[in-house]
Amino acid sequence: xxxxxxxxxxxxxxxxxxxxxxxxxxxxxxxxxxxxxxxxxxxxxxxxxxxxxxxxxxxxxxxxxxxxxxxxxxxxxxxxxxxxxxxxxxxxxxxxxxxxxxxxxxxxxxxxxxxxxxxxxxxxxxxxxxxxxxxxxxxxxxxxxxxxxxxxxxxxxxxxxxxxxxxxxxxxxxxxxxxxxxxxxxxxxxxxxxxxxxxxxxxxxxxxxxxxxxxx
Numbered sequence: 001x002x003x004x005x006x007x008x009x010x011x012x013x014x015x016x017x018x019x020x021x022x023x024x025x026x027x028x029x030x031x032x033x034x035x036x037x038x039x040x041x042x043x044x045x046x047x048x049x050x051x052x053x054x055x056x057x058x059x060x061x062x063x064x065x066x067x068x069x070x071x072x073x074x075x076x077x078x079x080x081x082x083x084x085x086x087x088x089x090x091x092x093x094x095x096x097x098x099x100x101x102x103x104x105x106x107x108x109x110x111x112x113x114x115x116x117x118x119x120x121x122x123x124x125x126x127x128x129x130x131x132x133x134x135x136x137x138x139x140x141x142x143x144x145x146x147x148x149x150x151x152x153x154x155x156x157x158x159x160x161x162x163x164x165x166x167x168x169x170x171x172x173x174x175x176x177x178x179x180x181x182x183x184x185x186x187x188x189x190x191x192x193x194x195x196x197x198x199x200x201x202x203x204x205x206x207x208x209x210x211x212x213x214x215x216x
Contacts, residue, residue: 027061
């Protein structure tokens, strides 16, 4: 931008310099012609007219010089403004380049972070699938254990019923055994009494000494 502005300034200054030379040439030609005409026509009227023409030409040349100076000053101010703007544009361009580099680096960082997040997401998905599979397995095991628990509860109920039946049968057996025992004791007592009676009858028929010894 600065090179182009300097080249444009040179291009603008060259025609100004050439215009200056052309103005001087034109003025000299005009003066020479006016002097020539003045020498040709030496009358007073022509002199006054020529003097008026020369004065007007001088005024015009002065105004031209003033305009030229103003134009040169304006041109210089414009070139300075262009230089400042070009320098500002260069700075902005550099800032944009640096910001573009920063944006590219940030974009690369974001891409790398997105890739890492994708890998982490894939890991989490695999873990979730494993957890779902383990949950389904645990649910199956829980269902199996629940069924086994139900079977065990049914078996316990059956055993409780059998225990009640066994306790009832045991009580009946105890009653029967007590009855049998009572019957057996009575039977033995009757047998003993019968044996004693038989023996007593035998002893009554025996001699008196045997009876005495038995009594003793």
